[in-house]
Amino acid sequence: MKRTILHSDMNNCYASIELLHRPELRGKPLAVGGDPEARHGIVLAKDQLAKKAGVKTGMALWQAKQVCPDIVFVPPRMDLYLRFSRLAHEIYSDYTDRQEAFGIDESWLDVTESCSLKGSGEKIAEEISRRIKKELGITVSIGVSWNKIFAKLGSDYKKPDAITVINQENYKNIVWPLPVEDLLFVGRATKKKLNKLGIYTIGALAETDSDILKIHLGKVGMILSYFANGNDNTPVCYQDENAPIKSIGNSTTTPRDLTTETDVSIIVWLLAESVSARLREHHFVGNVVEISVRDKDLFSFTRQKKVSLSTNITSEIATYAMELFRANYNWQKPIRSVGVRVSDLQIDTAPVQLSLFSDQERRERYHRMDQTVDIIRKRFGFYSIQRGIMYQDRKLSALNAKEDNIVHPCGYMQRGNLTGVR
Amino acid sequence: MGDESSCKVYVSTAAEFSADGFLRPLWIIWKDGRRFDIDRVVQVERAASRKAGGVGLRYTVMIGGKRHHLYYEDNFKWFVEAKSSV
Numbered sequence: 035m036k037r038t039i040l041h042s043d044m045n046n047c048y049a050s051i052e053l054l055h056r057p058e059l060r061g062k063p064l065a066v067g068g069d070p071e072a073r074h075g076i077v078l079a080k081d082q083l084a085k086k087a088g089v090k091t092g093m094a095l096w097q098a099k100q101v102c103p104d105i106v107f108v109p110p111r112m113d114l115y116l117r118f119s120r121l122a123h124e125i126y127s128d129y130t131d132r133q134e135a136f137g138i139d140e141s142w143l144d145v146t147e148s149c150s151l152k153g154s155g156e157k158i159a160e161e162i163s164r165r166i167k168k169e170l171g172i173t174v175s176i177g178v179s180w181n182k183i184f185a186k187l188g189s190d191y192k193k194p195d196a197i198t199v200i201n202q203e204n205y206k207n208i209v210w211p212l213p214v215e216d217l218l219f220v221g222r223a224t225k226k227k228l229n230k231l232g233i234y235t236i237g238a239l240a241e242t243d244s245d246i247l248k249i250h251l252g253k254v255g256m257i258l259s260y261f262a263n264g265n266d267n268t269p270v271c272y273q274d275e276n277a278p279i280k281s282i283g284n285s286t287t288t289p290r291d292l293t294t295e296t297d298v299s300i301i302v303w304l305l306a307e308s309v310s311a312r313l314r315e316h317h318f319v320g321n322v323v324e325i326s327v328r329d330k331d332l333f334s335f336t337r338q339k340k341v342s343l344s345t346n347i348t349s350e351i352a353t354y355a356m357e358l359f360r361a362n363y364n365w366q367k368p369i370r371s372v373g374v375r376v377s378d379l380q381i382d383t384a385p386v387q388l389s390l391f392s393d394q395e396r397r398e399r400y401h402r403m404d405q406t407v408d409i410i411r412k413r414f415g416f417y418s419i420q421r422g423i424m425y426q427d428r429k430l431s432a433l434n435a436k437e438d439n440i441v442h443p444c445g446y447m448q449r450g451n452l453t454g455v456r
Numbered sequence: 457m458g459d460e461s462s463c464k465v466y467v468s469t470a471a472e473f474s475a476d477g478f479l480r481p482l483w484i485i486w487k488d489g490r491r492f493d494i495d496r497v498v499q500v501e502r503a504a505s506r507k508a509g510g511v512g513l514r515y516t517v518m519i520g521g522k523r524h525h526l527y528y529e530d531n532f533k534w535f536v537e538a539k540s541s542v
Contacts (some may be wrong), residue, residue: 055509057463117530121502121511171504171511 038155040143041177041185045194047139048079050172052108063105067095125165132270142182144270159197181266210237236262256455267454284308285373292369300430305374306352313346320376323354329367337362347400464508469534492519508537
C-alpha cells in the first residue's frame with residue numbers, strides 16, 4: 035500500500051520564535067547567536083531579512099555584522115524553542131502516532147492511517163499548517179509524498195508557509211530537475227564524485243544504472259539510486275521509540291581559552307559529571323572513554339582507550355580522560371573546546387567479573403556518592419553541590435553541561451539501513 | 457519583555473480550579489490597582505498573540521460587557537494585549 039508521509043519544517047524556527055516574542059524587532063534583520071561574551075559567537079539562525087542580506091548560519095557574529103550592518107543579535111533561549119517543539123509535536127500527535135523528529139524543528143509524520151478519516155495528505159497538511167500558525171504563531175513548510183525523502187524535498191521546495199505535494203504524476207517535474215546535492219546523504223564529497231560521472235541533477239542520478247553507481251560509490255550508490263527514484267522504504271517510527279544509544283558524550287566551547295592543566299581538568303571533570311549522570315540515568319556502564327580536544331586554531335583530535343572495568347563513575351571517567359589528555363597534548367597552543375565521551379555501553383545490571391586488583395568496595399562507595407549527588411541536584415538544582423576543583427575558577431565552572439546541551443544532531447540511518455536496499 | 461513599546465501586559469489574576477480540573481479566571485487586577493471582574497468565559501483555546509508576542513491558552517472573556525483576550529502562558533503568567541503602548 036502507498037504510504038502518505040508529511041515532512042513538516044518550522045520556517046526559520048529560532049528566529050521566528052524570537053520575532054513572535056519581540057514584536058518591536060519585526061521588520062529588522064535578526065540573527066539568533068550565541069553570547070559573544072561567552073564566545074559562542076556564531077549565528078545559529080537568522081530571519082528572512084538577514085538571509086536576504088547574505089547572513090549564513092555558522093558565520094561569526096562579526097562577519098554577519100559586516101554583510102548586514104543593521105543586524106540585531108539576540109541570545110538563544112533553548113528552553114523556549116524546546117517548548118515550541120513540544121507544542122508542535124502535540125499538534126502532530128492529533129493526526130498520527132508515527133512521528134519522527136529530525137532535529138528540533140523538523141518532523142516526519144506518517145498519516146496513512148488518518149487519511150480515511152481526514153481526507154488526503156494535502157488536507158491534513160493544510161490543517162496542521164493552519165493550526166501551527168494560529169496556536170504557535172509561526173509558519174511551517176510541509177512536503178507531502180509517499181516516501182520520507184521526497185516529503186523532505188517537498189518541504190524544502192517552497193518556503194516559507196507552503197505546502198508541496200509530490201506524487202507519482204509530478205515527481206519527475208519537481209524532484210528530478212533539483213541539483214543532486216539537495217538529496218539527503220549527498221555531501222560535498224559525494225557531490226564531487228557524482229559530478230565527475232556527469233550527474234548533476236536528481237533526475238540524472240535516478241536514470242543512471244544502479245550498478246554503475248555501486249561500482250563508483252559502493253552501497254551508498256545503491257541507496258541514492260533508491261532515494262532518487264522514490265523507492266525509499268524507511269519507515270517513520272513511532273513517537274516514543276528512541277534509537278538505541280551507542281555512546282554518551284558532552285563537549286563544550288569554553289568561556290575562555292584554556293592554558294593550564296588545571297583549566298582543562300575543571301572542564302573535564304564538569305563534562306565527566308554530566309556524562310556519568312546521563313549514563314546512570316539511562317542505566318548504562320561503558321567500556322571506552324574518549325576525549326576530543328580542539329585548540330584555538332580549530333585543529334582538533336580525539337583519543338580513546340578501553341578501560342579495565344566498565345564504569346559510570348565520575349571520578350574514573352575524569353581520571354581516564356585526563357590520562358588521555360596528558361599523554362596526547364603538548365600545549366603548543368591554548369585550547370578552545372573539550373569533549374568527553376563514553377562508548378561500548380552495556381546495561382548496568384549485567385553481571386561483572388570482579389578484578390583482584392581493584393578495590394570493589396571503594397568503587398561502590400564512589401558510585402553511591404555519585405548517586406547521592408544526582409539526587410541532591412535533582413531536588414535542589416545543579417549548583418547546589420559542587421566539587422572543590424570548581425572553585426579554582428568560577429567562570430569556567432559556571433557551565434551546566436548536562437542541562438545546557440540537550441539537542442543532538444541525528445542521522446537518517448541511526449536505526450540502521452531500512453531503505454529497502456540490501 | 458517589559459519593553460516600553462510592548463503591548464504585552466502581565467496582570468495579577470485570580471483563578472479557580474474546579475473539582476474536575478478546569479481553570480477559570482475570575483478577575484484581573486490592572487497595574488493601577490483597579491479590579492476587573494470576568495463576567496463570563498466565552499471560549500478557551502490554544503493560540504498565539506502576534507500583537508503582544510506570546511503563546512498560551514487564550515481565554516476569550518467578557519469584562520464589563522466587552523470581549524477581551526486573556527492569555528495564560530506556559531510560564532504560569534497571565535497577560536492581556538493592551539490597546540496601545542503602556
